[in-house]
Every structure is written in C-alpha cells, then in structure tokens.
Amino acid sequence: MSSMMSLSDRSTLKHIGIGITLFVGGGLVSYAVIQFWSSNNRVQDPDLSHSIVELKREIINLKGNLSEAVVELRKELDGIRGSINPKKRTTSTRSRSGTTLSTASGRTAGTFQTACSDYDDDFPSDDEFLSPPDHIADDVIEKQPLPGSDEELNIICVKVDLLNEGTDEDREEAMRILQDNELNHKDSWQLLWRLCRSHVGAYDMRDAYDERCLHAMSALEYAKQAISLNDNSAEVHKWYAISLGATTDFVGTKEKIEYGYELKEHIERALEIQPDEPTLHFMLGRWCWGVYMLTWIERKLAATLFATPPTATVDDALKSFLKAEELDSGFYKSNQYYIAKCYYEKSDYSNAKKWLQCAAQLPCKNKDDRDTHRDLQQLLAKL
Incomplete structure (x- = not known):
C-alpha cells in the first residue's frame, strides 16, 4: 500500500470529529481530534x-x-451468453420492405420504411437480439x-x-x-x-x-x-x-468519551500493522492535540465518568506530526500547519514561523487545503 494519503482521505480527516466532545454548563464544547462540521439544519x-x-x-x-433480484437476473443473462458463440456480422442479415442503409462493417445505419411496412419489422430478428453489439469484443464477453x-x-x-x-x-x-x-x-x-x-x-x-x-x-x-x-x-x-x-455528534456524552478511548486503540493497532503510514501518525497527532487542549474542568468531568481520563502533551502531538512528515514530507498541508501550532504552543516562534512558511508553499488542491491555508496565514500574521 502506498504511503501517500488520497485526496478523499484528506477531505475526510478535515471534517470528521475524532476525539472527545463534552457537555459543560448546558453548552456543547467540542474538542475534536479531527474537526467536525455540524449541520445548520x-x-x-x-x-x-x-x-x-x-x-x-x-x-x-x-x-x-x-440488488439481489438484479444479481439473479444477471446470472441468468450470463448463462444465456455462455450458451451462445457470439460472432460479428459482416453484412446485414435481414431486409425490410423499406430501404436499408448499411455501413462497411455491416451495421445498420438507418431504415426508410414505406407506408406498406409491417409493424413487426420494427423489432429485431432473433439473431440480432442474441448477437452482442459490434463494439463489444468476443473475448471481453467470454472473460467476464x-x-x-x-x-x-x-x-x-x-x-x-x-x-x-x-x-x-x-x-x-x-x-x-x-x-x-x-x-x-x-x-x-x-x-x-x-x-x-x-x-x-x-x-x-x-x-x-x-x-x-x-x-x-x-x-x-x-x-x-x-x-x-x-x-x-x-x-x-x-x-x-x-x-x-x-x-460522535449523534451519541450521548458517556459514549463520546468511550469512543475517544476506543478510537485511539484502533489508531495504535493500525500503526502496529503499518507503522510507515503517515496518515495514521497524523491522526494520532490530532488525537493527542485534542486531549492536550482539554481544560482542567473538562478533565475533571471525564474523571467522574472514567477512572483514568485520557492524557497527552503537546510534545506527544508534535512527535506524531514530525514522524508523519519524516515518512512523507509535504504529504499534507494540514500536517505542517499542526507542527507549527505545536511549536507556537511551546513558544518556539522561530520554528513555528518556519513550518508555517513551508506549509504556505504547498499547493491548495481542495477545500481542506484552502481552509488550512487561511488558518496558517492568520497564525503567521501573529509572528
């Protein structure tokens, strides 16, 4: 499997809320590891x-x-095709009471019927019905x-x-x-x-x-x-x-936090199987970043539901983002942006500016990239 992350994966990671969502004081406080877009409707x-x-x-x-009925019908049609030896016609095999124009390959180009034409002549003959279209090769049908x-x-x-x-x-x-x-x-x-x-x-x-x-x-x-x-x-x-x-936006508070635990387990399991996949390191970095951004009150709320609330540091997040970049430099504009955010959070403004400038040089291939570019420009303006 290629280590490159597909464009569709990048778009998905932008809009899917992976992480912990908590209700505090009646308001919805979303700390998403991967940003979730809520619908206005x-x-x-x-x-x-x-x-x-x-x-x-x-x-x-x-x-x-x-679909099951369609599958059965296709099987019957495949059986019919299998019993037939399709052969391309080189000349027109039928005539009508009107005038028939044929191409060089024998395909009917058009028919001009007289007023005396029988209605039945409008229908194809048996051999025309059973024969495949000329543009379909015999070996294609036989090798389906x-x-x-x-x-x-x-x-x-x-x-x-x-x-x-x-x-x-x-x-x-x-x-x-x-x-x-x-x-x-x-x-x-x-x-x-x-x-x-x-x-x-x-x-x-x-x-x-x-x-x-x-x-x-x-x-x-x-x-x-x-x-x-x-x-x-x-x-x-x-x-x-x-x-x-x-x-995470369609379940209760307790389930949201449970999903946060389970989610990390699957990311780590995927990394055990495919440790050189940069997308997975980016996902883990976003999970760590989301947990790091939880406030003291939110951590206490999580602790009332579970004995051991999730923990992560900005260095944990940075480590995952840097690993993803090491595996495939420039594979994702957002990854470089989050490297810069980590350095900014650590007050290392020199490295933050360097990574923001690097991310700004990457092309904007989709809406996700354009949104990231807008955000990094706003952060760059602070430095």
Missing part, C-alpha cells in the same frame, strides 16, 4: 430524527433486496468474471478506489457499485471497509442532520463487520477509527 426532535433514520434504513434494506468470484472482487476494489480519488459524483458512483455487489461479497472484509469509507464520504458530503447520522452509523456498522472478519488490516482499523469519529 439539525432536526431538533430526537424522536422524529430517530424515525427518519429508521425509515431510511428500511429504504436501504429494500434497495438491497432489489463470475459473480461472487475473487476476480470480480479485485476488479470492483480497483474501480472504486479510482473513483474514490475523483469528484463527489465519482464517489457516489463508487458507493452504488459497492452496494450493487454487496450481496455477492457480503463476507469480504475488503468490500466492507470500502463500504465504510463510502458512507463516511457520503456523511461528509451531506448537509441534513438525519442523513449525516444515517451514513455515520452505517459506516460504523460496516467497519464492525469488517473488523470481525479481519483484525489484521491497517485500513480496517483506520476506517473503524474514522467512522467512530463520525458518530
């Missing part, structure tokens, strides 16, 4: 919100049943992978990984592909963690509170299924941690 009635989420879950189940096979799974994974690097529409298409093939590969951890990733992406792109909640919870459910099948995948643990962060 939240449903205030929890019962109504729950009903909407349940209804959308039923819709997803119905779609799954429809069997539904549910490992070969098909590999093709699906490659395709959705490429789509995940594209536009929002591409990522939506990736989710549709995964959902269409979920029944054939329901026991595949490779497909399940990618479904988790797709739902996190959908959560990130949605504005409505109930839709974000649905996709966040769905992402976590797929992550749980994936990790039950393979506990030794860095990608599975990484997306489990990210999906945990995505759910």
